[in-house]
Amino acid sequence: MIEELTVIESGARYTKSIENNIDKRAIVDPRARIGKGVSIGPWSIIGANVEIGDDCWIGPHVVIRGTTKIGDNNKFFQFSSIGEDPQDKKYQGEETQLIVGDNNIFRESCTINRGTAQGGGITKIGNDNLFMAYVHVAHDCVIGNHTIFSNNASLAGHVIVDDYVNFGGFSAVHQYCHIGAYAFLSKAMITKDVLPYVMVSGHEPTVCGLNTVGLRRRGFSNQTVNMLRRAYKIIFRQSLTVQQSIAELELMVPDCQEIQSFIDALQEASRGIVR
Numbered sequence: 001m002i003e004e005l006t007v008i009e010s011g012a013r014y015t016k017s018i019e020n021n022i023d024k025r026a027i028v029d030p031r032a033r034i035g036k037g038v039s040i041g042p043w044s045i046i047g048a049n050v051e052i053g054d055d056c057w058i059g060p061h062v063v064i065r066g067t068t069k070i071g072d073n074n075k076f077f078q079f080s081s082i083g084e085d086p087q088d089k090k091y092q093g094e095e096t097q098l099i100v101g102d103n104n105i106f107r108e109s110c111t112i113n114r115g116t117a118q119g120g121g122i123t124k125i126g127n128d129n130l131f132m133a134y135v136h137v138a139h140d141c142v143i144g145n146h147t148i149f150s151n152n153a154s155l156a157g158h159v160i161v162d163d164y165v166n167f168g169g170f171s172a173v174h175q176y177c178h179i180g181a182y183a184f185l186s187k188a189m190i191t192k193d194v195l196p197y198v199m200v201s202g203h204e205p206t207v208c209g210l211n212t213v214g215l216r217r218r219g220f221s222n223q224t225v226n227m228l229r230r231a232y233k234i235i236f237r238q239s240l241t242v243q244q245s246i247a248e249l250e251l252m253v254p255d256c257q258e259i260q261s262f263i264d265a266l267q268e269a270s271r272g273i274v275r
Contacts, residue, residue: 026040041059053072066114083098094121096121098115122140150168165184186199210228
């Protein structure tokens with residue numbers, strides 16, 4: 001059983017585990033739930049409805065508030081704002097949530113907003129993601145696992161980001177877009193869906209090839225990469241309609257199951273796709 005201390009600071013009374021390292025200058029609401037082995041730096045503020053898992057590190061000047069649930073082994077660097085109200089004029093104070101998984105890193109000045117009632121009420125972040133300085137994730141976004149957001153990358157509301165996506169610095173995504181798994185965005189301004197496995201670049205974004213380097217780094221075999229390259233050419237180089245492309249791709253699925261992700265993304269792309 002973990003030994004506990006009752007702490008009275010500035011009139012606030014709360015209980016913390018002696019295994020934690022909570023700076024006396026931090027402000028932790030007595031209703032917050034703090035796991036084992038948590039470090040909270042000076043002048044950080046933890047709100048009433050916040051739940052923080054085990055072994056998290058929260059640096060100085062971090063604000064975590066709202067109904068926010070954070071998993072284990074996350075790191076939050078200075079001036080991050082986590083679980084703040086959504087920046088949406090329709091928001092009228094409804095109780096909404098931010099859910100963060102495990103092993104994520106939020107570097108300096110990241111801003112992660114909770115969901116809205118109209119968007120389902122939840123912003124959700126998976127596991128093992130890296131958010132570099134000044135990244136913004138707006139309300140109702142859903143982010144998978146193992147993504148990298150370079151400095152100043154920004155998501156508008158309701159964006160879906162699948163696993164292993166890499167955002168270059170200053171990339172931005174319009175609301176309701178879907179970014180497919182293993183995509184690579186290089187200083188791109190995205191206004192349509194991005195298919196999985198591809199590279200996209202530019203203020204007026206264009207697809208500029210298959211993300212072969214990223215795929216090989218993630219263990220895709222040469223045979224699979226070659227099949228995906230053939231599928232890429234069908235979609236982007238043969239002037240086919242979407243339905244014609246899907247028909248061609250379906251013939252390839254028995255030999256390469258990864259191509260099904262291309263088909264699914266094409267069928268679900270309500271905003272059209274970046275070409």
